[in-house]
Amino acid sequence: MAAGAATKIATKIATKIRMTETIALPLGNSPPGNSLPGRSSLVAPRFARLLIVRLSAMGDIIHTLPAAAAVRAAFPDATLGWMIEERWAELLCALRYPRSGPRSEQRPLVDRVHAVNTAEWRRAFLSLNTWQQIAAGLSELRGIHYDAVIDFQGAVRSALLARLSGAGVVYGDAQPRENAASMFYTRRISTNGIHVVQQALTLARAVGSTTGPTVGPIADTPTLDSETQIEFPVDADAESKIAAFTANIIGFAILNPGAGWGAKMWPVERYGQVAKELAKDGLCSLVNYGPGEERLAAAVEAASEGFARKVICSISELIALTRRARLFIGGDTGPMHLAAALKIPVVAIFGPTNPARNGPIGTRSIVLRSASSTTDHARRGEPEQGMLEIGAREVVAAARKLFAESSSGEP
Numbered sequence: 001m002a003a004g005a006a007t008k009i010a011t012k013i014a015t016k017i018r019m020t021e022t023i024a025l026p027l028g029n030s031p032p033g034n035s036l037p038g039r040s041s042l043v044a045p046r047f048a049r050l051l052i053v054r055l056s057a058m059g060d061i062i063h064t065l066p067a068a069a070a071v072r073a074a075f076p077d078a079t080l081g082w083m084i085e086e087r088w089a090e091l092l093c094a095l096r097y098p099r100s101g102p103r104s105e106q107r108p109l110v111d112r113v114h115a116v117n118t119a120e121w122r123r124a125f126l127s128l129n130t131w132q133q134i135a136a137g138l139s140e141l142r143g144i145h146y147d148a149v150i151d152f153q154g155a156v157r158s159a160l161l162a163r164l165s166g167a168g169v170v171y172g173d174a175q176p177r178e179n180a181a182s183m184f185y186t187r188r189i190s191t192n193g194i195h196v197v198q199q200a201l202t203l204a205r206a207v208g209s210t211t212g213p214t215v216g217p218i219a220d221t222p223t224l225d226s227e228t229q230i231e232f233p234v235d236a237d238a239e240s241k242i243a244a245f246t247a248n249i250i251g252f253a254i255l256n257p258g259a260g261w262g263a264k265m266w267p268v269e270r271y272g273q274v275a276k277e278l279a280k281d282g283l284c285s286l287v288n289y290g291p292g293e294e295r296l297a298a299a300v301e302a303a304s305e306g307f308a309r310k311v312i313c314s315i316s317e318l319i320a321l322t323r324r325a326r327l328f329i330g331g332d333t334g335p336m337h338l339a340a341a342l343k344i345p346v347v348a349i350f351g352p353t354n355p356a357r358n359g360p361i362g363t364r365s366i367v368l369r370s371a372s373s374t375t376d377h378a379r380r381g382e383p384e385q386g387m388l389e390i391g392a393r394e395v396v397a398a399a400r401k402l403f404a405e406s407s408s409g410e411p
Contacts, residue, residue: 047147050207051081052110053162054152055118057260058315058334059358060196061091062341064152065230067200068109071150071207081112081144083161089115090315094235108231114141118157142166150207151185152200153177159184171207173199194356230341230362238316245311246324252284253399254322254339255308256330257300258293262381264331266349266390268296272303273392274329278399279307283326286311288318288335327403329395331387332358340365345402347395351387352376364405366398 050071054064061084072080082092092113093099094106099113107113116137124130141164148169149162154176162170163184172185182188191202246252255275259265275285285308289297297310313321318335319342322328328339329347332355339346340360348360350369359367373386 047075047078047207049079049081049144049146049148050075051083051114051141051144051146051149051162051165051167052152053083053149053158055083055116055155055158055161056085056088056153058088058091059332059337060153061088062230062334062337063196064200065109065341066197067152067204069230070201070204072109074204074207079111079144080109081114081146082110083114083116083141083158083165085119086115086117088315089113090233090235090319092233094233094238095314095316096237097233097235105231105234107233112144116161138164148207150203151176151181152203154181156180171203173203195359195361196357197361232319232338232342233316235316235320238314238320242313242317242320242324246321249284251282251326252286252324253278253327253329254288254325254335254344255285255300256288256328256333256335257296258289259331259333261379263352263376263378263384264333264387265383266331266351266387267383268299269303270392270395271300271329272305272308274395274399275300275304275308277392277396278327281400281403283403284309286321286325288313288321288330326406327399329399336360339363345406347398347402349387349390349395351384352378352380364402366402368394368398 052064052068052071054061068082084092089099092107092110097106099107099115100111103109103111114137117133121130121134146165146167148171149165149167151159151162151170151172154173155178159170159172159176159181162172169187170185171187171189172181174182174188174190176182187206189203189206191199193199193202255271257265257268257271271287278285285304287297287300287308287310289310289312301308301310311321318338322335322339322342322344325339325344327347328336328344329349330336331349331351332353336346336348337360340363343363346360346363346365348355348365348367350359350367351373352375354375355367355369359365368390370386370389372389373384376384
């Protein structure tokens with residue numbers, strides 16, 4: 001949907017929703033009228049039910065996990081839900097595990113997963129089945145009676161779904177990615193921090209603020225460090241499959257040649273050269289690829305002259321595979337952010353996106369980016385010129401440095 005059309009639709013919907021400037025009053029299990037005499041009636045709310053909205057994509061969801069963990073820590077007894085696109089739900093819950101109920105290693109962070117399929121809905125927007133799915137999903141969502149929602153996505157569709165949840169308080173960035181999204185927020189938070197993880201943590205810390213519908217920058221924003229642990233679901237079937245697959249591999253690196261668009265992709269021939277060099281160090285190279293990337297992975301495999309092996313994984317299997325890796329090499333992609341979150345050493349190859357904002361965080365990493373690269377999110381099909389200035393030799397040198405540090409136990 002074009003941004004202009006989305007803005008018009010959002011404006012029409014916003015006029016039909018009562019957009020009050022909500023002040024955070026005690027909610028959930030807080031008794032009414034519990035303010036102290038002589039003090040402001042504004043008190044920090046104690047939310048009993050909180051909903052996170054971050055629909056997509058893989059890397060962005062992973063970047064939101066530290067903020068979600070911070071919310072969980074601040075409200076340990078609250079029911080915490082998450083609205084997410086169906087294709088990414090395995091990042092929160094093992095495939096065949098119930099999506100609501102007591103938390104466990106199969107669903108370690110949230111109490112409820114609310115999966116949606118907005119892409120399918122847009123393709124068949126006038127279909128009766130689409131509207132039945134939407135109605136059923138909203139009915140289930142509103143039945144939880146969430147006290148507050150945090151929209152970490154900043155898009156019109158995510159903000160609208162947050163508002164339609166029925167919660168009285170909706171938190172969002174004061175300057176969201178899509179400006180029209182802010183119309184659906186009752187609390188607009190001025191986030192700070194350069195990295196998107198830090199920005200999300202700022203938004204998380206604002207939950208419970210008592211300063212009104214627009215909140216200024218918050219001091220002492222927490223940061224993600226090597227001690228921060230992010231829990232991913234443990235899928236027994238995926239773990240068993242990957243354990244068998246890697247049983248005869250002493251050590252391996254994951255190479256990830258794919259990316260969201262062509263400008264972020266490093267040449268496949270160079271990945272093949274890297275695989276040949278890593279084999280000299282006793283590292284096998286496994287080429288991860290997703291749907292539609294078969295030819296890309298096959299090209300890396302061919303360029304490696306037999307030293308790389310392509311492998312396609314479900315999300316749960318990729319989590320299990322990445323946990324066992326000694327090293328990850330790839331561009332600005334979801335699998336790279338997964339590796340960083342799992343504390344796997346990362347060689348990140350950057351071009352048109354800014355590593356200060358989107359780079360690996362919380363693990364040992366080396367980021368390679370040409371001085372000629374400039375930040376540009378245009379979805380071009382060809383590799384950005386700066387990406388082409390990064391040679392296989394540089395990537396191998398970075399990989400060997402990280403591998404040596406890992407083997408020696410250096411922090």
